[in-house]
Amino acid sequence: MLANRASTMATQTSARPSVPKSRPARGHASTRFDWAMAILSTVLVGGFYLDLWAHAHGRTDNTFFTPWHAVLYSMLAAVGAFLSVTAWRRWHRGAPWWESLPAGYGLSLVGVALFALGGGADLIWHVLFGVEFSVDALLSPTHLVLACAGVLIVTGSLRSAWRDPARGTRQWPARIPAVLSLGLVLSIFTGFTQFVHPLVDPWAEASPTSSTSQTEIYLVGADGARETRLTISRGASDGSPAFSAGGAFIVFTRMRPITGRDPIGDVFRMAADGSDVTRLTRASRWYLGPIPSPDGESVGVTFFRADTRKWTIGLLPAAGGDPRLLTDGRSNDILDGFSPDGTRVLFHSDRDGEHQIYTIGVDGGGRTKVTSGSANWGGSWSLDGRTIAFNSNRTGRLQIYTMSPDGSNQRRLITSSADDWLPSWSPEGTKIAFNSNRGGHTQVYVAHADGTGQQNVVQNGGMQLDAWAPGWSADGRQLVYAASTNPPADATPFVRQALGAAGIIVQAALLIGILLLGLRGGTLPVGSLTLIIGLNAVLLSVIQDQYRLIPGAILAGVLGDIVLWRLKPRIAERRSIRLFGAAIPVIVYACYFLSLQVTTGIGWSIHLWLGTIVVAGVIGLLMSYLVVPPGGAGPPVRA
Template identity: 25%
Template sequence: METPIERAGTQPMRRSARTTLVSLSTETPGELEITQPTLPLMSIEPAVAPARKTVGGRFFDWLIVITSAWLTGGLFLDGWAHAHIPRLETFFTPWHAVLYSGFLAVALCHIVALVVYHRRGRAWRQAMPVGYGLSLLGIIIFALGGIGDLTWHVLFGIEKGVSALLSPTHLILALGGTLIIQGPFRAAWARPNRTSRPSLASLLPMILSQTMLLSVFAFFSQFIHPFVYAWSAVPASAVLPFYGQALGVASIELQTALMMGCILLMLRRWRLPFGALTLVLTISLSLMTVLSNHYWLIPVALLAGLSADLLLWWLEPSTQRVLELRIFAFAVPVILFMLYFLAAALLWGIAWTIHLTLGSVVMSGIVGLLLSYAFVHPHISIDR
């Protein structure tokens, strides 16, 4: 008579674990027989190694930063031309040439990297370095936007004023461009931290990438930017007495939200070294002065950046030091716009009342403070 265990040992199986069992033999009563049946407990499939992701190096990061700066510089040159040359009635301009040649340069870098890594054995989906996959999508969007922009100009003419910033094809170009220039930022975000206090040199591609993002945001909202339009110097109109005041306060609040959003996102991920915020604020705000010829505001941007770095060094805000993060988020815009109004008072005078001037400064701090809660949530205790 065959026992159930011995019958199980005769079952055909693919690949399974072998277990030593003890059973009673029916042929020799009283004796124990040691058998090694193979039990159908589980099937063991050969392990498949996950596809390795392509990790780009610092050379590629810097290559994209340089070509992205070319692209961003072309954007601001084109903006300067629209602001200073009233009879700009053609798509084919030297400034468009700088803009689109910058796009071709950055697109070529991505395509070459894609092909090179694919030839080294990567699948097409894994061939692009980590963080740069969305940049390829941005290249496609930008190319389609460029073709659409040319067609739009032929059909409807050259945009002027705010229309030039909110034109549908220009917004498509902006979307594609921001996806491209954020490649080094996304790549740095995906890499593990090698040290708790990274150096300025190691984070510089990421910092410049984020600076260009903030600059593009500011460019497309320049119609409501205090470094472009100094509404605080404009006397109240008899017809619309609150028009300039409302625009001035709204411009401060909007640009504070954009600026602190970019800064807090970096603080959410890294402990920023001294000098990082000086670069971010000085470059992004100085580019806006080019559009309006308000070059006297460049020292304001520099001093605000240095002050932000000093606050960063003193407070050490982070996700673990939440109170310090809240203070930092409030203080940075307050210092920036206090310096802004001080410079405005010395150079051309302020038409606003002291109540409105200081109130708008405090409002900028409140915007920064509230925004910090979106990046670092308050602790929630759950009663059981």
């Protein structure tokens, strides 16, 4: 009987279903996980803004493979590795793959994959259609894919908070990741709409009006690679750059436009990497085209004489000082260069009517006329002293010719249907650089000494070169030139006013939309506005070095948090939401205009800047109706 009972028990035991292995519940992310993801997302967006800074400062070239892309995609790899390892560990412990990440973070991993695919598509796009510049780069389809992917990645902490029923009772440190997520989403949107953001282009600031655009100095490889911006001179134009004979430094002019008067400025010297900028001239004048002498003892300059209203050539000591006159100032004489041995100066002058090319000794004697006939100018002496390249309009268009130093053996070197001018021989004499408008904008081209193999080495339709010859480095591997960083329309008051007002309206809508989204999801504690607005201002200021506007943005965030604390806006109380929506844009842009007034001054009338603040508030009020319709609070946020 005992045996039968034992047998029965054994049978029942064997028939009992096995208990499944426990697996981790999906649940909500821990605070540590939220923080880790928020930090990684912040670094990723920081990499995005580093790339924007590099583009704005000319630190990129015509290739996808740049150090800035390396940083950005390394950050993406770090985010992807963190999410993938987390998912693998949870899956290995028994969780199904669709629950292998904490609630809200599945789309972040999808965003990583989409970003990687978008990066590959971007590389192909560059190969097929070239590298984008200016606004093209911000609205390129493949870049917009990257923007969408970035939003999916950085909103993981926000979705996690929305799915946490206890989010409203959490301590402030545990709520920061969701707040950071809101700030990062805002920063992605503002990064891609920077062309209408007042923190990037402060259109309302007081600035001198000029009919010409501001120029900066750039360095580019003779093959078109590694374009680098060397100068940043707000309120002035840096132009007419030229390398010293040894290539150790670059001389250039820095001119300040003045409404109704001639520009005024000085000649400067800087190291070849853009550092150690030193003023060389004592008297500020209107200067053109400084060129170092071959022996390095002096710098040839052209300057405008106020007494004769003519251009005059002088020699400036290399260490700085006052120029010694070479021409008398009774005609317009403009320096083109030196002979290879440094004993003679090449220049063009209108002293006989049409501009013609002349040479003169560095002691001011032995002036010789080299060309005649149609206007000829812009000469460049080859290093062996046998050939002078110059431009002439004898065919009705500017074309490049060569001749012997005595004016004989003239022949056309460059053939095109556009204007080509200001040739510059490479040090070894095998190549020649020149300006051309054959692409619709003035660009730098390089050709072989016989005129063949012409190549555009700038290829940037968003830039306009200044009217001076590109300069070669001593080793012939680089070219220095000046180009405008803004379209000439920037100086037009209507354009500055229209773009400035439109930018404030657009950015007010983006800002208040993000903040109201945070309110609706219960993820906007007091202190959030200082973090969101301050973080966004810091990132945006990096693009064009507008750091002076950061304190005003932080002040706006603090005042906004006071409003948040006092109003305590809730979705159920529509009036508080309306007041919040209207007040925050008003505060932000009132502080913005205060920052401008304290730093550079406001260039707009009180009608315009005060009216723009009011319109920003109206935009915020209207946005509140989208988040909370008049009929009720609407459905709760679902992630």
